[in-house]
Amino acid sequence: MPCRIVVGLKDGVRDARGERIKAEINHHLGLKLTQVQTLDVYTLDADLNPSEIQAAARGPLSDPVIQQVAIDRPLAHDFDVLIEIGFRPGVTDNIGRTAREAIEYQTGRPFAAGEAVYTSVQYLLSGAIDKAQAEQVASGFLANGLIQRWTILAKDELDASKGVPVSLPRVAAAAEVCVQKINLNVSDAELLQISRDGMLALNLLEMKTLQAHVNDPAVQAKRREKGLGSELTDVELEALAQTWSEHCKHKIFSAKIDYTDEHGNAETIDSLFKTYIVGATRDIRRNLGKDDFCLSVFKDNAGVIKFNDDWSMVFKVETHNSPSALDPYGGALTGIVGVNRDGYGTGMGARLIFNTDVFCFASPFFTQPLPPRLLHPRRIFEGVVEGVEHGGNKSGIPTINGSIQFDDRFAGKPLVYCGTASIMPARLNGKPCHEKQVLVGDHIVMTGGRIGKDGIHGATFSSEELHEGSPVTAVQIGDPITQRRMFDFLIIARDRGLYNSITDNGAGGLSSSIGEMAEDTGGLELHLDRAPLKYPGLQPWEILISEAQERMSLAVPEKNLTAFMQLAREMGVEATDLGQFTDSGYYHCLYKGETVCCLDMEFLHGGVPQMQILARWENKGHREPSIAGRDLQADLLGLLGRLNICSKESVVRRYDHEVQAGSVVKPLTGVANDGPSDAAVYRPLFDSFEGIVTAHGICPSYSDIDTYHMMACAIDEALRNYVAVGGNIEHVAGLDNFCWCDPVESERTPDGAYKAAQLVRANKALYEYCVAFGVPLISGKDSMKNDYQIGDTKISIPPTVLFSVIGKIDDVRKAVTMDVKTPGDLVYLLGSTADELGGSEYYRMCGELGANVPRVDAQRAYSLYKTVNQAQDKGLLRSCHDLSDGGLAVSLAETAFAGGFGIQADLSRVAVRGELSDAALLFSESQSRLLVSIKPESRSAFEALFAGCDCALIGEVTAEPMLSLSRGGKPLIETTNDQNKEAWQAPLREL
Numbered sequence: 008m009p010c011r012i013v014v015g016l017k018d019g020v021r022d023a024r025g026e027r028i029k030a031e032i033n034h035h036l037g038l039k040l041t042q043v044q045t046l047d048v049y050t051l052d053a054d055l056n057p058s059e060i061q062a063a064a065r066g067p068l069s070d071p072v073i074q075q076v077a078i079d080r081p082l083a084h085d086f087d088v089l090i091e092i093g094f095r096p097g098v099t100d101n102i103g104r105t106a107r108e109a110i111e112y113q114t115g116r117p118f119a120a121g122e123a124v125y126t127s128v129q130y131l132l133s134g135a136i137d138k139a140q141a142e143q144v145a146s147g148f149l150a151n152g153l154i155q156r157w158t159i160l161a162k163d164e165l166d167a168s169k170g171v172p173v174s175l176p177r178v179a180a181a182a183e184v185c186v187q188k189i190n191l192n193v194s195d196a197e198l199l200q201i202s203r204d205g206m207l208a209l210n211l212l213e214m215k216t217l218q219a220h221v222n223d224p225a226v227q228a229k230r231r232e233k234g235l236g237s238e239l240t241d242v243e244l245e246a247l248a249q250t251w252s253e254h255c256k257h258k259i260f261s262a263k264i265d266y267t268d269e270h271g272n273a274e275t276i277d278s279l280f281k282t283y284i285v286g287a288t289r290d291i292r293r294n295l296g297k298d299d300f301c302l303s304v305f306k307d308n309a310g311v312i313k314f315n316d317d318w319s320m321v322f323k324v325e326t327h328n329s330p331s332a333l334d335p336y337g338g339a340l341t342g343i344v345g346v347n348r349d350g351y352g353t354g355m356g357a358r359l360i361f362n363t364d365v366f367c368f369a370s371p372f373f374t375q376p377l378p379p380r381l382l383h384p385r386r387i388f389e390g391v392v393e394g395v396e397h398g399g400n401k402s403g404i405p406t407i408n409g410s411i412q413f414d415d416r417f418a419g420k421p422l423v424y425c426g427t428a429s430i431m432p433a434r435l436n437g438k439p440c441h442e443k444q445v446l447v448g449d450h451i452v453m454t455g456g457r458i459g460k461d462g463i464h465g466a467t468f469s470s471e472e473l474h475e476g477s478p479v480t481a482v483q484i485g486d487p488i489t490q491r492r493m494f495d496f497l498i499i500a501r502d503r504g505l506y507n508s509i510t511d512n513g514a515g516g517l518s519s520s521i522g523e524m525a526e527d528t529g530g531l532e533l534h535l536d537r538a539p540l541k542y543p544g545l546q547p548w549e550i551l552i553s554e555a556q557e558r559m560s561l562a563v564p565e566k567n568l569t570a571f572m573q574l575a576r577e578m579g580v581e582a583t584d585l586g587q588f589t590d591s592g593y594y595h596c597l598y599k600g601e602t603v604c605c606l607d608m609e610f611l612h613g614g615v616p617q618m619q620i621l622a623r624w625e626n627k628g629h630r631e632p633s634i635a636g637r638d639l640q641a642d643l644l645g646l647l648g649r650l651n652i653c654s655k656e657s658v659v660r661r662y663d664h665e666v667q668a669g670s671v672v673k674p675l676t677g678v679a680n681d682g683p684s685d686a687a688v689y690r691p692l693f694d695s696f697e698g699i700v701t702a703h704g705i706c707p708s709y710s711d712i713d714t715y716h717m718m719a720c721a722i723d724e725a726l727r728n729y730v731a732v733g734g735n736i737e738h739v740a741g742l743d744n745f746c747w748c749d750p751v752e753s754e755r756t757p758d759g760a761y762k763a764a765q766l767v768r769a770n771k772a773l774y775e776y777c778v779a780f781g782v783p784l785i786s787g788k789d790s791m792k793n794d795y796q797i798g799d800t801k802i803s804i805p806p807t808v809l810f811s812v813i814g815k816i817d818d819v820r821k822a823v824t825m826d827v828k829t830p831g832d833l834v835y836l837l838g839s840t841a842d843e844l845g846g847s848e849y850y851r852m853c854g855e856l857g858a859n860v861p862r863v864d865a866q867r868a869y870s871l872y873k874t875v876n877q878a879q880d881k882g883l884l885r886s887c888h889d890l891s892d893g894g895l896a897v898s899l900a901e902t903a904f905a906g907g908f909g910i911q912a913d914l915s916r917v918a919v920r921g922e923l924s925d926a927a928l929l930f931s932e933s934q935s936r937l938l939v940s941i942k943p944e945s946r947s948a949f950e951a952l953f954a955g956c957d958c959a960l961i962g963e964v965t966a967e968p969m970l971s972l973s974r975g976g977k978p979l980i981e982t983t984n985d986q987n988k989e990a991w992q993a994p995l996r997e998l
Contacts, residue, residue: 009050009051009052009173009175010050010051010055010060010078010079010173011048011049011050011051011078011079011170011171011173012048012049012050012051012060012063012064012068012076012077012078013046013047013048013076013077013078013080013081013082013083013129013170014046014047014048014049014064014068014069014074014075014076014082015044015045015046015047015074015075015076015077015082016073016074016075017073017074017075020073020074022043022044022045024045025042025043025044025045025130025131026043028043028045028130028149029042029043031148032132032144032148035148035383035385036140036143036144036147036148038134038135038136038140038144039134039135040132040133040134040135040136041133041134042085042086042131042132042133042134043130043131043132043133044083044085044086044130044131044133045128045129045130045131046082046083046128046129046131047126047127047128047129048091048093048126048127048128048129048171049063049068049103049106049124049125049126050093050124050125050126050127050173050174050175051063051110051124052122052123052124052125052175052177053107053110053118053119053122053123053124054119054122055110055114059110059113059114060078061078062113063106063109063110063113064076064078066109066113067106067109067110067113068106068109077170079169079170080168080169080170081165081166081167081169081170081171082170083129083131083165083170084131085131085133086131086132086133086162087132087133087134087136087161087162088132088136088137088138088140088141088159088160088161088162089129089130089131089132089158089159089160089161089162089165089171090129090130090132090141090144090145090149090157090158090159091127091128091129091130091157091158091160091171092127092128092130092145092149092150092155092156092157093125093126093127093128093155093156093157093174093176094125094126094127094154094155094156094176095154095155095156095176096176096177096178096179097176097178097459097460097461097541097542098154098155098176098461098484099337099459099461099483099484099485099486099556100124100125100126101484101486101487101488102126103123103124103125103126104124104486104489105488106124106126107122107123107124110124121177123177125175125176129171130144130149132144137161138159138161141159142159145157145159147383148386151334151335151336151382151390153333153334154334154337154484156174156176158171158172158174177542178541178542178543178544179544184546184547184598185546186240186241186242186546186547186548186598186601186603187240187241188236188238188239188240188241189201189238189239189240189241189244190238191214191217191218191221191238191239192218192222195211195215198211198214198215198218199211199214201214202214202248205244205245205248206464207244207245207248208248208252208253209248209251212616213251213615213616216614216615216616217239217244217247220610220614221237221238221239222237226607229593229605229607230605233595233602233605234601234602235602235605240548240603240604241546241547241548242535242547242548242551242596242603242604243603243604243605243606244548245518245548245551245552246518246522246548246551246552246594246596246604246606246611247606247611249514249515249518249519249552250515250518250519250522250611250612250615251614251615252514252515253791253792254514254790255514255515255519256615257280257789258615258617258618259279259618259620259747259750259751259766259789259791260278260279260280260284260745260789260791261278261279261280261281261617261618262278262279262617262618262619262620263275263276263277263278263617263618263619263620264276264279264620264621264622264763264767265619265620265621265622266622266623266624266763266764266767267622267623267624267764268624268764269624269625269626276767279766279767279770282770282774283770283771283773283774284305284743284770284773284774284784284787285305286774287773287774287777287778287783287784288301288304288305288777288783288784288785290778291777291778291781291782291783292783294778294781295781295783298737300312300313300738300740301313301740301783301785302319302439302441303353303354303441303442303785304783304784304785304786305785305786307353307354307441307443308323308348308349308350308352308353308510308511309321309322309323309349309350309353309357309427309429309786310322310323310740310742310784310785310786311353311354311431311441311785312740312785312813312814313433314430314691314697314699314815315695315697316433317432317433318430318431318432318433318691318692319354319357319430319431319432319433319440319441320428320429320430320699320813320815321350321353321354321357321428321429321430321431321441322350322426322427322428322429322701322740322742322785322786322811322813323346323349323350323353323426323427323742323786324346324363324424324425324426324742324744324786324787324788324809324811325342325345325346325349325424325425325426325744325788326342326422326423326424326425326744326746326788326790327339327341327342327345327423327425328420328421328422328423328746328790328793329420329790329792330342330483331387331390331391331394331421331423332381332382332387332420332421332795334390334484335382335386335387335388335389335390335391335394335421336390336391336393336394336397336484337394337483337484337485338390338391338394338423338483339390339391339392339393339394339395339398339423339425340394340395340397340398340484340485340487341394341398341462341483341484341485341554341556342394342395342398342423342425343362343364343394343395343398343399343402343425343427343485344398344402344485344486344487344490344556344557345425345485345511345513345556346362346425346426346427347359347362347398347402347404347427347490347494348490348511348512348513348559349427349511349513350427350428350429351429351494351497351509351511351559352509352510352511352559353429353431353441354431354439354440354441354442354443355431355435355440355441355442355443355501355506355508355509356431356440356497356498356501356509357429357430357431357440358429358430358431358498359402359404359427359428359429359494360404360405360428360429360430360667360669360689360691360699361404361405361406361407361408361427361428361667361669361670361687361689361701362395362399362404362405362406362407362425362426362427362428362662363406363407363408363409363424363425363426363427363428363687363701363703363811364395364399364406364409364423364424364425364426364662365409365410365411365412365422365424365426365703365705365809366388366391366392366409366410366411366412366421366422366423366424367411367412367413367414367417367421367422367423367424367705367707367746367804367807368384368387368388368391368411368412368413368417368421369384369387369413369414369415369416369417369418369421370384370413370415370650371384371385371388371389371995371998372385373385373415373418375415377418378795378797378798378800378802379797380795380797381418381419381795384415384417384418384421385998387421388998389998391421391423392658392661393661395423395425395662396661396662397487398425398485398487399487399662399663400662400663400666401487401488401491402487402488402490402491403491403666403667404427404666404667405662405663405664405665405666405667405669405670406662406663406664406674407664407670407673407674407687407689407701408674408686408687408701408702408703409659409662409674409703410655410703410705411650411655411658412651412705412707412807413650413651414707414708414804414805416802416803416804416805417804418795418802419793419794419795419801419802419803419804420793420794420795420802420804422746422790422793422804422807422809424744424809426701426742426811428689428699428701428813430691430692435501435502435504436504443507443508443509444507444508444527445507445508445524445525445527445528445562445588446507446527446528446562446564446588447528447588447589447590448564448565448587448588448589449507449508449528449562449563449564449565449587449588450562450563450564450565450568450584450586450587451521451524451531451533451560451561451562451584451585451586451587451588452506452560452561452562452563452568452571452582452583452584452585453512453517453538453539453558453559453560453561453582453583453585454493454496454497454558454559454561454575454580454581454582454583455489455490455493455512455557455558455559455580455581456486456489456490456555456556456557456558456581457539457540457541457555457581458516458517458538458539458540458541458545458550458553458555458558459540459541459542459545459553459555460545460549460553460555461483461484461553461554461555461556462483462516462553462554462555462556463549463552463553463554464552483554483555483556484556485556485557486556486557489557490556490557492578492579492580493557493559493580495578496574496575496578496580497509497559499574499578500571500574500575503570503574504567505563505567505570505571505574506561506562506563506564506567506571507562507563507564508524508527508561508562509559509560509561509562510523510524510559510560511558511559511560512554512555512558512559512560513554514554515552515554516551516552516553516554516555516558517533517535517538517550517551517552517553517560517585518551518552520559520560521533521560521585522594522611522612524560524562524588525588525589525594525608526608526612527588528588528589528590529589529590529591529592529608530588530589530590530591530592530593530594530595530608531586531587531588531589531591531593531594531595532586532587532589532591532595532597533551533585533586533595533596533597534585534586534596534597534598535547535550535551535585535596535597535598535603536597536598536599537583537584537585537586538550538583538585539581539583541555547596547598547603551596551604562588563584568584572584592607592608592609593605593606593607593608594606594607594608594611618751620750620751620752620759620763621752621759621760621763622750622760622763622764622766622767623760623761623763623764624761624764624765624767624768625761625764627712629712629845629856629857629858630857630858631844631845631857631858631859632850632853632855632856632857634850634853634855634926635924637853637926639896639925639926639929639979639980640979640980640981640982642849642852642926642929642930643896643897643900643929643980643982643987644982644986644987644990645852645990646848646849646852646893646896646897646930647893647897647900647987647990647991648990648991648993648994649848649851649852649892649893649994650994650995651708651848651892652848652892652893652897652991653990653991653992653993653994653995654681654683654991654992654994654995654996655995656675656681656992656995656996657995657996657997657998658995658998659674659675662674669689669690669691670687670688670689670690671688671689671690671698671819671822672684672686672687672688672732672822672824673687674687676824676825676826676905677824677825677826677904677905677906677907678826678905678906678907679905679907681905681992682824682825682826682901682902682904682905682906683825683901683905684732684824684825685702685727685728685731685732685825685887685888685889686700686701686702686728686729686731686732686734687700687701687702687732688700688732688733688734688816688819688822689701690819696817696818696819696820697815697816697817697818697819698815698816698817698818698819698822699813699814699815699816700729700732700733700734700735700739700812700813700814700815700816701729701811701812701813702725702726702728702729702732702734702811702812703724703725703728703809703810703811703812704720704721704722704723704724704725704726704728704809704810705721705724705807705808705809705810706720706721706724706846706891707804707805707806707807708805708846708847708848708851709845709846709860709861710765710805710806710807710846711805711846711856712845712846712856712857712858712860713768713860714765714766714768714769714772714806715768715769715771715772716772716860716861716862716863717769717772717806717808717846717860718768718769718770718772718773718776718808718810719772719775719776719862719863719865719934720860720861720863720934721808721809721810722741722772722773722776722777722780722782722810722863723776723863723865723868723934723935724810724889724891724934725741725810725811725812726739726780726782726812726868726872727868727872727889727934727935727936727937728889729812729814730872730875730876730937731823731825731875731887731888731889731937732816732822732823732824732887733816733819733821733822733823733876733879734812734814734815734816735814735815735816735817735876736780736869736872736873736876737781737873737876738814738815739782739812739813739814739815740782740783740784740785740812740813740814741777741782741783741784741785741810741811741812742784742785742786742787742810742811742812742813743773743784743787743808743809743810744787744788744789744790744808744809744810744811745766745769745787745788745789745790745791745807745808746789746790746793746804746806746807746808746809747762747765747766747789747790747791747793747804747806747807748762748792748793748794748803748804748805748806749762749791749792749794749803750762750763750765750766750791751763755796755801756794762803762806765806766806769806769808773808775865776863776865779865779866779869780865780868780869781869782812821879821880821882823879823884823885823886823887824886824887825886825887825888825901825902825905826886826902826905826906826907827885827886827902827903827905827906827908827910827940827964828885828886828906828940828964829885829908829942829964830908830964830965830966831943831963831964832885832886832940832941832942832943832963832964833940833941833942833943833946833960833962833963833964834899834910834912834938834939834940834960834961834962834963834964835938835939835940835941835949835953835958835959835960835961836895836917836918836936836937836938836958836959836961837871837875837936837937837938837939837953837956837957837958838868838871838890838918838933838934838935838936838937838957839917839918839919839920839933839936839957840894840895840917840918840919840920840923840927840928840931840933840936841859841861841919841920841921841923841931841933842859842921842922842923842924842927842931843859843860843861843862843927843931843932843933843934844857844859844926844927844930844931844932845857845858845859845860845861846860846861846932847861847892847893847894847930847931847932848892848893848930848932849893849894849926849930849932861931861932861933861934862934863934863935864935867935867957868934868935870955870956871935871937871956871957874952874953874956875887875937875939877952878939878949878952878953881948881952883941883945883948883949883952884939884940884941885939885940885941885942886902886906886938886939886940887937887938887939888901888902888937888938888939889936889937889938890932890933890936890937890938891932892932893930893932894929894930894931894932894933895914895917895928895929895930895931895936895938896929896930896972896980897930898938899912899938899970899972900970900982900987900991901991902938902940903964903968903970903984903987904968904984904985904987904988904991906964907968907984908964908965908966908968909964909965909966909967909968909969909970909971909984910962910963910964910965910970910971911962911963911965911969911971912961912962912971912972912973913961913962913973913974913975914928914929914961914972914973914974914979915973915974915975916959916960916961917959917961918957918958918959925974925977925979928974929972929979929980940964946960968983968984968985969981969982969983969984970982970983970984970987
């Protein structure tokens with residue numbers, strides 16, 4: 008008999024969760040609640056006796072010091088309306104799983120099949136509210152209807168003896184297992200309808216390619232040998248759709264592009280990826296020669312570079328945009344735990360050392376009406392932040408670098424970038440650890456979580472824009488604790504040499520992971536009925552492509568299978584033998600001994616037809632605005648409060664950056680540990696002072712003028728952040744993450760040719776500037792359908808590239824932070840300033856765009872960054888801070904208030920290019936500039952070192968905490984640190 012355990016705070020204990028929810032409901036929904044109380048509910052659907060239930064309630068499920076419990080009776084009192092929210096059937100319930108494990112440990116016996124613990128939360132609302140308003144609170148604020156269900160009761164409807172009725176979200180078994188056959192010998196219109204109905208995301212050319220393939224007499228003969236008919240099964244069609252999806256195949260980056268620039272010059276580009284990304288890395292590695300530090304690029308889950316003779320660095324950054332638009336918490340959580348699996352699943356396996364994250368949102372204070380299916384940006388903000396927090400913190404992995412960008416066009420789809428760095432031995436068991444190889448006869452073993460309907464069609468869904476039919480099943484919720492246990496097991500299995508190859512179950516699930524691993528041998532035999540399921544009722548095609556989380560696939564040789572399985576049992580990790588890798592040439596899947604899929608490996612992986620894309624660049628005729636007579640001091644305070652500049656401390660503090668004890672330069676720094684660090688420095692080995700530096704650049708606002716310069720600026724921003732803290736400019740690698748609106752011209756995207764041209768220009772800049780800086784690209788990702796379209800409403804994101812870098816600092820003790828240190832220190836500006844306000848935060852604040860987008864001189868920048876490294880090595884720099892959003896004035900203000908001292912500066916000494924207005928001098932976002940401070944006694948050595956560079960002594964650090972800026976005796980700005988810091992900290996303080 009199921010029972011309910013309700014846990015609440017004792018009288019007099021502050022309910023902080025309830026107070027926060029009350030404030031947010033009143034603020035955002037305009038209600039006048041006087042109190043919100045919260046209660047946790049555990050529904051035990053298991054054969055437990057009364058004493059065991061009592062022990063669970065007063066043991067693992069509650070804290071007897073501050074909490075009280077009730078079993079099969081209500082705790083709710085003093086309320087007007089009760090809302091109880093729990094998960095829908097089949098949705099991952101991490102707290103429920105942990106509660107079940109705790110009870111199993113306490114009772115000393117496992118739950119039987121089908122037994123579970125389900126969790127929910129009761130919200131007791133008091134004040135001027137009725138049930139209709141409570142429905143609005145539940146559906147629009149507290150819950151996400153895709154994954155959660157709720158019950159609403161007025162106080163007079165609650166059973167005083169039993170409480171809320173017991174409701175068990177069991178998954179009802181689906182219809183009997185049935186493999187469908189799909190007739191592709193139909194009209195073109197019907198082929199497209201099959202793709203749409205099945206959420207296959209295949210275009211007409213691709214569907215006709217499948218049609219022609221299955222009609223090939225040789226193919227049909229082979230199918231008859233395997234007991235298959237002339238029609239594709241649903242298992243085969245789904246496997247092909249997943250493998251050929253934009254998410255997995257990167258068809259746009261592999262397309263043949265007919266590009267014409269604004270002068271009418273035409274060229275054909277055969278694969279952006281091979282031409283510009285692979286091409287850049289090839290050319291850079293050739294130039295590096297014997298100093299080449301790249302070990303594995305573009306052929307594994309993540310890139311690998313050399314750290315030292317004994318260890319290698321692994322880095323990957325992924326996006327999880329589409330799922331985060333539907334369920335921000337689950338989408339973001341699976342984003343971070345998914346990229347963790349990428350890091351571990353590289354080579355023979357790598358120990359995870361830190362996470363990074365970058366988010367792009369619409370304003371959380373968005374007030375415009377939202378189209379159907381869009382969550383409010385604040386809901387997305389809070390859900391994404393919490394999802395990545397739970398994924399990282401509960402995995403015991405520090406989050407050490409990140410940022411947040413705001414633009415209301417991200418209301419259509421948020422961008423959620425999650426990155427992970429790992430470290431692996433240079434050699435393991437006598438072989439390079441970054442290499443792996445599946446051998447014929449190896450067993451296909453899946454470890455970790457079980458398979459459910461969550462994540463079905465995730466790969467194909469993320470290959471399309473958000474629309475009316477976007478699938479609920481694409482939503483997943485990760486389980487970081489189960490995943491961490493799996494990693495702990497796998498690192499031991501790796502060191503014992505128990506497997507030959509490993510990869511993660513990400514997009515496409517088993518279909519993708521096993522299909523890719525089988526390319527080593529040329530075939531596979533996979534038994535889908537052996538796969539462990541969360542609940543019965545999954546069809547074979549669902550088992551194959553489900554992206555249910557916490558799973559890794561391995562190739563385990565026969566001789567090691569028993570030892571591998573025994574170790575898994577000892578460490579409480581589920582591992583299942585699903586079949587073998589073969590050299591048959593076929594992707595062969597069976598269900599209960601019957602063939603349900605037999606696809607030619609070569610066709611599966613190489614049969615997708617190459618896309619043909621038109622790209623036409625246009626000069627949009629942007630003009631510089633005329634802005635004069637503004638209050639520059641007020642403008643500085645306004646800029647400090649802009650969402651793209653202001654403090655993100657309320658978010659940063661939610662992430663653990665100290666776990667594993669390796670962080671050296673942390674996300675926040677300065678005298679009060681609340682100044683904005685430019686990059687992160689991490690010490691991965693406690694017997695060495697060698698460190699890893701990571702940073703990033705992202706500037707989507709420049710895309711509105713020219714994506715070429717947007718890309719160049721993102722690269723330069725990442726590198727100057729990296730160099731600012733001490734990263735070695737000669738030992739750094741890059742990762743490009745493209746997020747684009749649909750660049751394929753169609754009736755739904757009439758401007759596709761221009762968007763494709765924007766993509767081409769960004770890739771040209773990526774090649775040219777990476778080669779100029781000598782930064783090889785080791786990994787990356789593209790997400791190409793970041794649009795919302797329902798009816799006539801279309802919202803497209805601004806073309807956005809996150810450029811992340813990772814590299815080395817030889818001695819973390821020489822790392823430099825951005826805050827000034829001592830009164831009397833001299834302040835220098837490195838680099839030159841031009842009238843480059845186009846796309847800047849200053850122009851945006853003024854309601855303008857402009858034309859003069861910042862441009863990067865890579866040769867001068869590279870020379871400057873090398874000299875900065877020399878100054879850091881000599882110990883000359885007391886502080887170093889990059890100039891980016893908001894320009895010089897913002898950088899000066901941040902440097903001053905982070906250090907707790909003032910800065911007095913005469914900006915007439917700044918090296919400039921051309922005539923600059925006061926506003927341009929203060930707020931231009933010219934690239935490749937760094938603000939540094941030094942001891943007065945270091946002046947001669949410093950200036951001698953920077954001879955030949957743009958290097959201007961503009962002021963000094965003062966004891967009085969004031970920012971005093973002038974230009975040749977003309978006062979420009981006179982503010983206190985307190986004023987500047989309050990303006991900078993206030994906007995997002997309460998989020």
